[in-house]
Amino acid sequence: MEDKLLRHTLADRVFHWAMAGAVLVLLGTGFLPILGLDFPWVTAHWISGLILTAAVLFHIVRALFFQDLKTMWISLEDLRNLIELTRWNLHLSPAIPGKPGKYSLAQKLIHHVMTLVVLLVVATGLLMLVKIDTPWWERNPYLLEESSWGFIYVVHDLTAMCLITLVMVHIYFSVRSEKLFFLRSMLLGWITRKEYLEHHDPRRWKISDKV
Ligand code: HEM
Ligand code: HEM
Structure with a gap:
């Protein structure tokens, strides 16, 4: 049996799929009503926004304190x-x-662009929560000036549109046949020693954990 080497821990995989699920629901509930499919989208939209916020906070704490930032740094x-x-x-x-x-390098670039876009869409989305009724508070549209709200809406909508393209590119590359072993590693955690030696420089990425 060939060795299985750990690429993504369970925590990272759960994070990725929770974040991906939340983003896909957000895009669906955000854009389908504009395309003419009318349904009560607001509740599903803000709840998945909060799930995305929690997932991203979890990942940032993990990346800063428990993982090595250099792994994702462009060198x-x-x-x-x-x-x-x-x-x-x-x-x-x-x-x-x-x-x-x-x-x-391509993965690092898409990670950084997605980080920027997701942080902007989440920050503006959280501010917009003030404008709707939730179980915790009633809407207050007067917290900020009209022009500030305008700016927040433009940033939220533009970053959401950027996300559509980024997610399409990301999914396209992850289901290409030569990249399918990455998809398996995001589902099951591991890659084989052969894949590791074929695609990576062992000097630049040292794996020690076997599955
Ligand atoms: C300041 C913010 C962020 C920092 C410092 C950061 C840092 C990192 C680092 C260091 C890794 C490599 C972990 C490893 O494989 O050892 C990573 C992976 C990853 N990041 Fe981020 N990240 C940030 C924001 C985000 C955001 C907003 C997203 C969501 C779009 C995201 C999604 C991912 C995913 C899916 C992975 C691969 C899963 C894994 O950890 O193995 N990151 N990040
Ligand atoms: C059905 C949808 C998705 C699929 C099939 C998918 C697939 C993958 C795979 C296979 C990896 C691991 C690549 C590796 O091991 O290096 C990955 C990583 C990552 N995913 Fe996703 N993903 C999806 C949705 C999303 C969404 C919606 C986002 C954020 C908006 C996202 C952000 C990331 C980031 C930032 C990484 C780390 C960088 C990279 O490895 O490219 N993913 N994804």
Whole structure:
């Protein structure tokens, strides 16, 4: 039997799917009514917004205190590899480009763009909660000036639209056949030793945990 190596712990997998579920419900309840499908969307929208907020807070605490930030940091070596890859593709250099650590440059970029977009959509969404009735308070549309609300709505709507594109690109790449082993690792946790050696530089990503 081939060794199974741990890529995503259970906590990270639960976070990813809770966050993904919340984002998909938010996009559905946010945009389907605009497309003409009329249903009472507000409650489902704000409740999944709160679930997304909790998931993101959980992840940030975990990333800052229990994981290694360098895993997701864009390093000089990533940029050097990108230059090598471009030169190799254009036949300017015969040198085979280096392999990534745990995450490729593309994954790190989409992580950072999604972080920015999700934090903005969550922050503006939380402010907008003041304007609806919840079990805890009654709506108060007068907390901020009209022009401030306008700004908050524009940021919320624009970042939500960016999310549609980002999520489409992300799902497209995760179901491509050569990336399916990443999808398995987000479901079951592990990749094989062969996949590890084929796709990663063991110097840049040291795995010790077997499943
Ligand atoms: C300041 C905010 C954030 C920081 C510092 C941060 C940091 C990190 C780090 C260091 C990792 C690598 C963990 C590892 O594999 O060892 C990671 C992974 C990940 N991040 Fe973030 N992140 C942030 C915000 C977000 C947000 C807003 C999202 C949601 C869109 C997100 C989604 C993910 C996912 C799905 C993974 C892969 C799962 C895993 O941890 O293995 N991150 N993040
Ligand atoms: C059905 C929907 C989704 C699928 C199939 C999916 C699939 C995956 C997979 C397979 C990974 C792990 C890649 C790895 O091991 O390196 C991953 C990571 C990640 N996912 Fe998702 N995901 C989905 C939805 C989402 C949503 C809605 C968001 C946020 C808005 C998101 C944000 C992330 C981030 C930031 C990472 C870490 C960076 C990366 O590895 O690309 N995912 N996702």
